[in-house]
Amino acid sequence: MKIWTVANQKGGVGKTTTAVALGGLLAQKGKRVLLVDTDPHASLTYYFGIDSETLEYTAFDLFTDTGAVGVDEVRQAICKTAIDGISVLPSSMALATLDRKLGARSGMGLVLKRALNLLKHDFDYVLIDVPPVLGVLMVNALAAxxxxxxPVQTEFLALKGLERMMRTMSLIQKSQNQEHRYTIIPTMYDKRTRASLLAYDKLRETYREKVWPGMIPVDTKFRDASTAQQPPSYYAPTARGVHAYNALLTYLIQQDRQVEQLR
Known part of the structure; x- marks a missing residue:
């Protein structure tokens, strides 16, 4: 089971769209996909028409259960979607209280990792959507x-958010003694604007081979797909944004294969 975390400390850069788009493409390849929503805003959860505030169990319960969380407890929090092959571990607004209530509790940084380890035979891929805030949820997502x-929007304010994200990853890697492979994904690229062109060039100049050489364009089909509660590749398979995400997925899979061959 491969676990990919989609994170950035700036909001509005395409994290949820990236998780859903890649998840949809993987499902179309016959993979069993779990999308994990750790953002209290629950955008990914609502994307699939799931109202987490009406559910008995959500991701929040994994963090607050005082007993040993077993595989049955984790599975009962998972919701199937209308898309064959895609399941969701839903978020809830209560996740916003974790840092204040339980952030100092021992072992809180590894809750999600332990829970997902119990599901290693249930899914082929897990994609974790993370809130743009450094806290226990981001620590969990990176540890898992x-x-x-x-994802980084191709404009200069987003580049500043990327700098914060890189510092956060460095700190967490040192504290957990765990190195992450990471890929920077230029998003919301508009070739008609000078700002996008300059920001993309700056990304490539600063982060070099860590930047995916393609880019995700601005595409209104993404918004339409979310309204239809379908991954973009199901709603508009020929859209230019879908072609871009398909190229990204091919790139990521090839990179994973190269790493596995070196082991």
Missing amino acids: CRRVLI
Whole structure:
């Protein structure tokens, strides 16, 4: 089971779209996909028409259960979606209280990793959508994975958010003695604007081979797909944004194969 975390400390850069788009493409390849929503805003959860505030169990319960969380407890928090092959571990607004209530509790940084380890035979891929805030949820998402996908809007304010994200990853890697492979994904690229062109060039100049050589364009089909509660590749398979995410997925899979061959 491969676990990819989609993270950035700036909001509005395409994290949820990236998780859903890649998840949809993987499901179309016959993979069993779990999308994990750790953002209290629950955008990924609502994307699939799931109202987490009406559910008996959500991701929040994994963090607050005082007993040993077993595989049955984790499975009962998972919701199937209308898309064959895609399941969701839903978020809830209560996750916003974790740092204040339980952030200092021993072992809180590894809750998600332990829970997902129990599901290693249930899914082929797990994609974790992370809130743009450094806290216990981001620490959990980074601890649970070996690959981090960092969507970055191609504009200069987003580059500043990327700098914060890189510092956060460095701190967490040192504290956990765990190195992450990461890929920076240029998003919301508009070739008609000078700002996008300059920001993309700056990304490539600063982060070099860590930047995926493609880019995700601005595409209104992403918004339409979310309204239809379908991954973009199901709603608009020929859209240019879908072609871009398909190229990204091919790139990520090839990279994973190269790493596995070196082991």
